[in-house]
Amino acid sequence: MAQFAWISPALTWLGGLTAFAVTVQVLDIAFAYLRPSQINRYQHTKNGKPAWALVTGASDGIGKALSSELAARGFNVVLHGRNPQKLEGVQKELQAAHPTRQFRALVADAKNTAPDVFKDIATRLADLHLTVLVNNVGGLVIHDQNVYKPVEAYSHQEIAETMAINAVFPTMLMAALIPAMARGGPALIINIGSMADQGLPLISIYGATKSYLKTVSEAMQLDMEIKGHDVQMLYVPPGAVTGVSHHSSPPTLLVPDSPTFAKAVLARVGCGKTSIIPYWAHALQGYSAAPLPVWMKDIFFKKVVQEMAADRAKPHQD
Ligand SMILES: NC(=O)c1ccc[n+]([C@@H]2O[C@H](COP(=O)([O-])OP(=O)(O)OC[C@H]3O[C@@H](n4cnc5c(N)ncnc54)[C@H](OP(=O)(O)O)[C@@H]3O)[C@@H](O)[C@H]2O)c1
Known part of the structure; x- marks a missing residue:
């Protein structure tokens, strides 16, 4: 038996190291959620000009809620959307709610990613001191009622437009606006992703565009550091959020409304990470799935999405 005497101290070491690694990870995550928001860092003037934020897809849902939350934090806001009448209504509503702020509408269809679109946007915003860009516009573009399909x-x-609004438009917009934002820094770019970025079946293209947005945000953060630009990238994926154009059921802990989600996004600014699930209950869902082996996640993802597809296919009574 003497030859096995090493097992007990080895197990003690292994247990100690595992406990240490888990504690470091838990503290690292907890710190990111407990650290106070640094959003005020981007609320600065330049040559007497006040700070502006541009929010894409601001005429509804999360984008509208983020615009309101940014205005409440002292920013003037450029509201981007595709429908001038709807944007005008939202602009009036936000102006009434935040009378000391300025709002400006910017109409551009995110499906159109021709070079002139971005030159034109940069020209139209050239007089503003833009310190925050929120790439929120996105979603799954379908021309039938069939959301879940291979x-x-x-x-x-449908494929081209889904890729355009979620990936190409935000990328081209960042490329067009970063030079001025870097000159007027510190600046912040928030990219709204999706927890479908892990690769969910039957919405594979949508999830993959969000996965692209995550990777490009993380790589661009390193670009900024190499170039010495004081521009912070933040990729924030929502789980399900209600109070949006396609989902209006009452909020729950796991499905917050868009104002609650918007507050969570701004609370994570300066958290020390480039990618973070901003809303705590979504994060608990994400972190509890993280240690599972891939085969188990695959079974789970297939089951969940098939159930969502079946639920959507059911005739609903209003
Ligand atoms: N809600 C969720 O459960 C959820 C979950 C995961 C990720 N997300 C992500 O969160 C972001 C916001 O989603 P949401 O749920 O708030 O959606 P939403 O309520 O449908 O709002 C989308 C916004 O984008 C605008 N938009 C859509 N297509 C456009 C286009 N081609 N050109 C210009 N503007 C366009 C819409 O304009 P109109 O008002 O004219 O339609 C609206 O302002 C998206 O990136 C989405 O992928 C949402």
């Missing part, structure tokens, strides 16, 4: 069931246009 790639081969999409039309060419």
Whole structure:
């Protein structure tokens, strides 16, 4: 038995190291959620000009809630959308709620990613001291009622437009606006992702565009550091959020409304991470799934999405 005497101290060491690694990870995550928001860092003037934020997809849902929350934190806001009448209504509503702030509407269809669109946007915003850009516009573009389907069931246009609004438009917009934002820094770019970025079946293209947005945000953060630009990137994926154009059921702990989610996004600014699930209950969902082996996650993802598809296919009584 003497030859096995090493097992007990080895197990003690292994247990100690595992407990240490878990504690470091838990503290690292807890610190990111407990650290006070640094959003005020981006609320500075330049040559007497006040700070502005640009929020894409600001005429509804999370974008509208973020615009209101940014205005409450002292920012003037450029509201981007595609529908001038709807934008005008939202602009009036936000102006009434925040009378000391300025709002400006910017109409551009995010499906159109031609070079002139971005030159035009940069020109139209050139007089503003833009310190915050929120790339919020996004979603799954479908031309039938079939949300959950494999790639081969999409039309060419549905694939191209989903990629355009979630990936190409935000990338081109960042490329067009970063030079001025870096000159007027510190500046902040928030990219709204999705927890579908892990690769959910039957919405694979949408999830993959958000995964792209996560990777590009993380890589661009390093670009900024190499170039010495004081521009902070923050990728924030929502789980389910209500109070949006396609979901209006009452909020729950796991499905917050868009104002609650917007507050969580701004609370995570300066958390020390480039990618973070901003809302605590979504984060608990995400972190509890993280240690599972891939095969187990795959079974879970297939089951969950198939149930959502079946639920959507049911005739609903209003
Ligand atoms: N809500 C959720 O459960 C959830 C979950 C995960 C991720 N997300 C992400 O969160 C972001 C906001 O989603 P949401 O739920 O707040 O959606 P929403 O309520 O439908 O709002 C989307 C906004 O984007 C605008 N928009 C859509 N297509 C556009 C286009 N082609 N050109 C210009 N503007 C366009 C809409 O304009 P109109 O008002 O004219 O339609 C609206 O202002 C998206 O990136 C989405 O992928 C949401």
